Amino acid sequence: MRIISGTCRGRKLVQIEGKDIRPTSDRVREALFNILGPGIREKRVLDMFAGTGAFGLEALSRGAQFAVFVDAARSSCDVIKRNVELCRMADSARIINHNLINASLSVFNQPFDLIFMDPPYNKGYPEQVLGKPGFFDLLTPGAIVIVEQSVKESLNYPVNSLDKYLEKKYSRTALIFLRKSDRLQGCV
Template identity: 35%
Template sequence: MRVISGEFRGRRLAAVPGNSTRPTADKVKESMFNMLGPYFDGGTALDLYAGTGALGIEAVSRGMAAATLVDKAYPAIKVIKENVAQLPHPERFTVLKSPVDRALKTFGEAGRQFDLIMADPPYAKQEVLDQLVTIRALGLLAPGGTVMFETGMDVDYPAVIEGFEQVRRQTYGVAQVLILTQSEAE
């Protein structure tokens, strides 16, 4: 596993030991970010279910100013901290050990907003549709911001998701990627 492009290109990232974390394949990660831009000019990213931190690290490597990486598992947090520590600018990352729903509530109470919100939840525990409702209700997505979810094929997204416009939906074997922006009426 490595950083695909940008400032940290080619850096190897440590994986979480065991089978409890499923990292995004480099090919899928590259495609995901190419669909997004592929480069950013500042802004903040939120990486939910961060695992190794690879998505948040990739976002900063490609031009985001900073990223917050959230995971509830101690082994994942340990690996995220190791991966961030080996980067030239570890201060651009905040690592938070917390369940996602609690973290979203905390960010909402603090009035935080993010330009890019990414989530790659464990395929067996996908609550992304509920979390989209929470993200919208708490105002966590900055104006013009983007949400990107990688989920299993068993998640059945409705044709219309209130408050969001679908930019792209792509499938990759057992995974699907959904990219949304906030509706202009919001």
């Protein structure tokens, strides 16, 4: 696993060991960032279920302003810390050891422009987190939420006033792009 583009292009990341780990392939990550394009620059990024931190680090490498990495596993947070140091991005990164399923979202003290969510597949975590009170408050106007899940899973829309505007499938992986519902834009 490596950083695909930007200031850290080609940098290899420390991986997490274990049979329960399912890192996003470089191909899927590259496709996702090609869809986002140069709009990533100066964005505030939240990498939920961060694992190795590959999504957030790719965003930082491509010019994002800063990234917050969140994972429930202490071992994942340790790997993220090592990867942040390898990429020399400690000044632009914050790592939070937090269980997004069982705890509130109150640990976040700012809204984000871009949220990546790559939870374990087939557990229903995306809807659980997206439906939490306060999730909508994590989004700046125009924010995008990208959920990675198995192509066998589905989300019910709208979730917490978020609408799907794009879905891409890559083998067994689906990327779902969400944003605030147009119906609420005048009320926000």
